[in-house]
Amino acid sequence: MAVHAHPDDESSKGAATTARYAAEGVEVLVVTCTGGERGDVLNPSFQVPEGHEFETVDGRRAVRRLEMAAAAEALGVRQTWLGFVDSGLPEGDPLPPLPEGSFGLVPLEEAAAPLVELVRRFRPHVVTTYDPSGGYPHPDHIKCHEVAFEAYHAAGDASRYVVEGGADPWEPRKLYYNHGFSMERMRAVHEAMQGAGLESPFGDWIESRAAREIPERQATTSVRVAEFFPQRDAALVAHASQIDPKGFFFAVPRDLEADVWPTEEYELADSRVPTTLPEDDLFAGLREGAR
Ligand SMILES: [Zn+2]
Numbered sequence: 001m002a003v004h005a006h007p008d009d010e011s012s013k014g015a016a017t018t019a020r021y022a023a024e025g026v027e028v029l030v031v032t033c034t035g036g037e038r039g040d041v042l043n044p045s046f047q048v049p050e051g052h053e054f055e056t057v058d059g060r061r062a063v064r065r066l067e068m069a070a071a072a073e074a075l076g077v078r079q080t081w082l083g084f085v086d087s088g089l090p091e092g093d094p095l096p097p098l099p100e101g102s103f104g105l106v107p108l109e110e111a112a113a114p115l116v117e118l119v120r121r122f123r124p125h126v127v128t129t130y131d132p133s134g135g136y137p138h139p140d141h142i143k144c145h146e147v148a149f150e151a152y153h154a155a156g157d158a159s160r161y162v163v164e165g166g167a168d169p170w171e172p173r174k175l176y177y178n179h180g181f182s183m184e185r186m187r188a189v190h191e192a193m194q195g196a197g198l199e200s201p202f203g204d205w206i207e208s209r210a211a212r213e214i215p216e217r218q219a220t221t222s223v224r225v226a227e228f229f230p231q232r233d234a235a236l237v238a239h240a241s242q243i244d245p246k247g248f249f250f251a252v253p254r255d256l257e258a259d260v261w262p263t264e265e266y267e268l269a270d271s272r273v274p275t276t277l278p279e280d281d282l283f284a285g286l287r288e289g290a291r
Contacts, residue, residue: 005033029122034102037061068239190206236249
């Protein structure tokens with residue numbers, strides 16, 4: 001179960017991993033906390049699909065549902081919505097308050113309840129989400145971490161989140177944080193592009209990240225996924241309102257990327273099964289006897 005904040009996050013964080021496991025026969029469920037209703041158009045070549053509009057919260061929600069369905073199909077995974085409303089990325093100094101009713105403002109117990117129920121029904125062995133910083137400072141990403149962390153720890157406890165007619169408790173075995181955008185990876189790809197005489201788009205990214213002095217978290221688990229870069233790329237392109245096919249995500253030639261960095265990284269945040277670090281498989285320690 002991969003828990004994400006907005007439609008498109010599943011395609012930019014750990015996408016090739018979900019495609020790989022789905023291809024191997026693992027049941028993969030992407031959970032999207034919000035509808036992405038406050039996303040701006042980030043792709044200059046985006047055309048609003050026939051019969052739709054992108055001016056209102058409802059219009060954007062409908063378009064992003066279409067995009068999400070196409071992305072899930074490209075990855076070969078199932079996907080479901082928690083049903084919360086995108087908080088948008090607040091900008092300015094001081095930051096403006098979050099819009100009323102948005103995901104970032106929902107109290108934790110209320111925000112986690114539908115995910116706890118979903119964990120009890122889907123019964124995942126492995127849950128992935130973001131680290132406590134959210135990976136980047138978007139209120140929905142931080143909230144996404146909080147609800148996934150809460151659900152991972154509470155879903156197995158019959159005394160918590162008691163719902164009339166609810167599913168039996170289920171305790172997932174491992175919790176991971178996505179670390180696809182590590183400085184180490186960005187630097188390695190940046191240097192390889194420069195070495196190949198190509199223009200790298202990551203110089204500014206690396207500089208601004210270094211300037212923010214975000215502490216680097218330690219990846220424990222590196223999953224080989226280069227074979228599934230085409231599925232990841234198709235899923236990214238499916239989010240046509242958000243992803244510029246000529247932009248950042250597509251600047252690296254794929255053969256160079258597969259050569260320099262063929263993996264996606266994770267941090268094992270909790271495990272209820274014995275495992276040895278570093279790992280190369282999110283299901284390490286679960287393969288024998290697990291379904
Ligand atoms: Zn997001």
